[in-house]
Ligand SMILES: [Zn+2]
């Protein structure tokens with residue numbers, strides 16, 4: 001099965017904003033449909049389900065009969081997709097320097113009743129519970145217990161990004177944050193600007209599962225990163241087993257961007273308005289010598305790593321780079337629609353189809369680029385400071 005566990009909601013069905021920066025068309029029903037019809041995703045984590053407006057949408061969606069809850073957790077849509085109900089919470093931390101830090105946490109729950117109860121509990125700590133990824137007045141150390149109380153699990157989100165993450169903004173070791181509860185954190189999300197090989201330079205992560213998710217703010221971006229998972233069936237219970245590596249369930253492959261394509265791969269000078277290449281970690285701009293920088297994920301990992309080289313544990317699944325259609329130069333949304341209408345899913349196009357088949361629909365030039373990207377014959381200029389990396393064909 002294929003799983004993307006981090007998809008946002010833009011607006012509720014009645015037009016109320018949930019994640020302001022996300023697309024309007026990104027609502028509960030459309031996400032389910034996009035996963036089943038165009039992306040080939042069988043497990044999708046929707047991360048804004050603690051908003052009372054979204055809860056209302058889910059209740060209405062269940063009434064249509066198109067979807068139903070199952071005993072092992074999750075909502076099944078058209079017998080094809082299992083929707084996992086989640087909530088992204090920003091916690092308040094004290095960072096290694098004694099200052100305030102903030103980190104995003106992905107919390108997932110088995111049933112609508114559980115996430116409803118979680119949502120109600122969190123109104124004690126969050127001002128505006130209707131909006132996505134709001135800051136809570138508690139730390140992740142405290143949040144773990146609340147999540148557990150409602151039968152959920154907690155995964156640190158995009159663990160290395162500069163502004164809202166544990167390693168990027170709060171600490172060099174998760175164990176300092178979670179203390180004796182660190183054994184409850186059995187997986188971390190890598191984020192678009194890092195990959196397995198970068199993350200495996202931190203020894204405390206050797207026993208943790210890595211997940212690769214899209215953090216999609218629009219429908220086309222769903223599954224730009226995803227996980228191939230070995231499961232008996234699609235449910236919350238089975239997913240948790242896979243994340244814990246239990247009973248033969250596991251993540252088989254992580255599919256993700258080359259981290260250079262991510263928005264925060266390298267350090268970016270805000271004053272000079274440019275990403276800075278060169279030997280990491282870069283903590284000061286070599287051009288203006290200022291420190292008004294946004295530190296890159298790569299730079300940060302080099303700064304905090306405790307292993308000289310990246311050596312993954314034996315059971316670590318491979319990380320396969322993919323260049324999503326939206327990153328292919330010269331490929332607009334109309335042509336993407338044409339491709340998807342002809343070949344059904346983006347995964348088939350990116351990983352399986354022959355150049356001839358693609359060429360028949362989009363022409364020689366775009367077909368060549370898609371195949372070059374598949375084979376890694378492309379040059380990538382690193383992203384940074386919130387700007388994606390850029391791809392050009394060799
Ligand atoms: Zn986030």
Ligand SMILES: [Zn+2]
Nearest residue numbers: 269272285288
């Ligand atoms: Zn500068």
